[in-house]
Amino acid sequence: MTAPESAAVTTCFRHPKVESHVRCTRCDRYICPDCMREAAVGHQCVECVKEGARTVRQARTAFGGRISAVPVVTYVLVALNALAYLAELARPSIVDRFGMLGAGLRDADGVHYLWQYPYGPGVHAEGVVGGQWERLLTGAFLHMPPAEGIGVMHIVMNMASLWSIGRVVEAQLGRARYLALYLLSALGGSVLVLLIAPGTLTVGASGAIFGLGAAYWVMGRRLGYDMRAVNQYMAGLLLWLVISAWMTSWQGHLGGLLAGGTVTLAYAYAPRGGRRTLLQAGACVALLALLVVLAVVKVSSLEAGAA
Secondary structure, eight states, X not given: OOOOOOOOOOBOSSOTTSBOOEEOTTTOOEEOGGGOEEOSSSEEOHHHHHHHHHHSOOOBOTTSOBOOSSOHHHHHHHHHHHHHHHHHHHOTHHHHHHSBOSSEEEOTTOOEXXXXXXXXXXXXXXXXXXXXXXXXXXXXXXXXXTTSTTTTHHHHHHHHHHHHHHHHHXXXXXXXXXXXXXXXXXXXXXHHHHHHOTTOOBOOXXXXXXHHHHHHHHHHHHHTOOHHHHHXXXXXXXXXXXXXXXXXXXXXXXXXXXXXXXXXXXXHHSOXXXXXXXXXXXXXXXXXXXXXXXXXXXXXXXXXXTO
């Protein structure tokens, strides 16, 4: 009489050397303790949990952004501005090279002159009109050196504003929409400087922050906030817009305010549905195209003056 054959040993489908006796409630494959994930009933394997997460609809804000508890973009923007300021302190010439300047002249000694024609030998065009288009954005990450204007208070006030209002706006819009709003507001401020005061060297994140302020007001109206607090904030922002005419660049502030308000109106009032994100992105692209066209036309007109 022969001995009975031993029962077949079942093993984990991910770890064939590990004996397992529990099946995934979703795919019915054997799983070991390392592969088990708690489910509403029983356990599921790692692959089934990942697949389930992909099929679950992500929670969205009222404006279509993904909900995030950590304002990562605001943290990064503050850090970039702080690092840029440290770079300025180490090399002050960064402000002259990367600050927002529409049109200026520079000689061999590096001296800025007001934009004028004709200019003599050894002097060349400086700023956006000289092909330095990056100034339209880099100027928004620089601030006044300690010995000029309001000095270090320039970056302190801007970063305090960005920290306080940026986190609120980012939480409502989501990271991608918030970043697009910030950059378009910064660009809008620089373009208005180019259009109205091309010979003025300007720096600061104020244009972008004014755009965030406009976004805060539009969101408040759209979501039914208590507008007393929102209106008080906007009143302070507009007061600073007036004061800045004597201290910094009111053109940059106004341009950022208008661009930020325009973008947020598109975010807030795009019809809900599958095409909402497409419409919001289209509005951002349209505004970007308009700003680029305005900048190109202005630069062309300045260059035409040389003829």
